Amino acid sequence: MATAAPANNLPLLYKDLMPLNSNEHGKYRTKTFDDAKFMEGHHAIPLTIDEFAQAGRHYPIIFSDSENPVPLVLMGMNEGVNTFMDADGKFTSPVYIPAYIRRYPFLLAKLSPESEELSLCFDPTSDGIGAYETGDTLFEDGKPTETTKNILKFCEDFETAGARTQSFVEEIKKLGLLMDGEVAIQQEGREQPFVYRGFKMIDEEKLREMRGDELRKINQNGLLPLLYAHLFSLQLMRDLFAAQVAQGKAPQVTEAPAA
Template identity: 60%
Template sequence: MASQPKASLPVLYKELIPLNSNDHGDWHARTVDKAPWVAGQHAIPLTVEEFPAAQRSFPIVFSSGERSVPLALMGLNEGVNVFFDDDGTPRDNSPPYIPAYIRRYPFLLAKLDQNSDNLSLCFDPSADLVGKFEDGNPLFTDAKEPSEHTTALLQFCEKFEEAGNRTQLFMKELDDHDLLMDGEIAINRADAPDQPFTYRGFRMVNQDKLRELRGDQLRKWNENGLLPLIFAHLFSLDLMRNIFARQVELGKGPQGAADAGGAANA
């Protein structure tokens, strides 16, 4: 259900081009009210700083695999997003919080030279959000300097990278204390109470091991803010049933136990 993003490019991104004044000096960035690139995505990466806001809207889980990352679940099955229509229009019951990963797209910071730690601002040209348009925000001034819009984009991406580094430290703490386990949730439909649909393919915090931690460790995590993040994740898991109910209302719920099992292990 929550598979690791592809190693080649981050989820959502199909291609990356470095932004530069020589090639894109007269280009603009569009602001849109639809996000078609999100419509078919059921899981979006989160940073730990987003947990307090995101846990009110989404279940927060961790991807399967050796290097788990936090994910906001927008659907329980591959290709299902209950918060956006198929054309990317937010639904009436869209969440009050939009993950920073979505707001950053189609831009990101990427390392162009593997021998250097420098990061360059890049964008995905397939999104049709950046180009030689008449409308939108200019990316460079007439003097080929970064515009205010580009400067703000760069700052946002830099803050996202910093939050990503803090998220990696959070995940390392969970791994070092062996707190993550394979997750599983069984959900009953009202019309089939004896045939629960079981979802797997994600990881979650093992509450038994959490309770076994030493008091001084828990105090340390409480003081540095890590413990509230763990609880935000655990509390958010109840929202899986809300996501399931929304899928059923949209006609995108599982039709039988075999269908549910197959989708859950995707």
């Protein structure tokens, strides 16, 4: 989950990337977002394993259907649907906000593919940073303020958690615990259920059938609680679908991928 080098394929939520520096951005300030409209159109957000316990109380946790699966929280069951936000981009109820969202508009990125060093960058299209009259200053006398140091620390911690998450995914792939996910949700008054595919999930049957020594190993290295946090969270898919229906956002097709 470490951020790739800035390129045309920018990370989710980011429309552009620029390295933060005192020469060009000496008068820049950062301010709290009034809304989260930068999330508009996104229903699945990356998650680190450090957040499974908290996030799993509010959202279903799935894995992307890709060569290198990434844990995701679902904020809606269909593309472009976010049941937790209103039309103004404000969260409608107190829920856990994933670190990926809280990090925006900043991130650590390589300035070139050859570089090993990560630099603090930001999305210049964001309303959260600019040459404003109010807000938290990022530089004083050409040096980073406490605000900038805290932002850098948060981004570094996120990258560290991302590395742990990559290791976790590699381990469960090695154990053969990931399977193609599918959930069928029957809506009252419809003959056919809505079938969601296009994601990965833990194979619960294979987990139950693991040898005692293997099970003991994944329990000792902390994997087992994470696997069950994911499995328990899947029960929220039906609640998420019901919220979509209540908001008039039910899909009009009988099959649609979750992510």
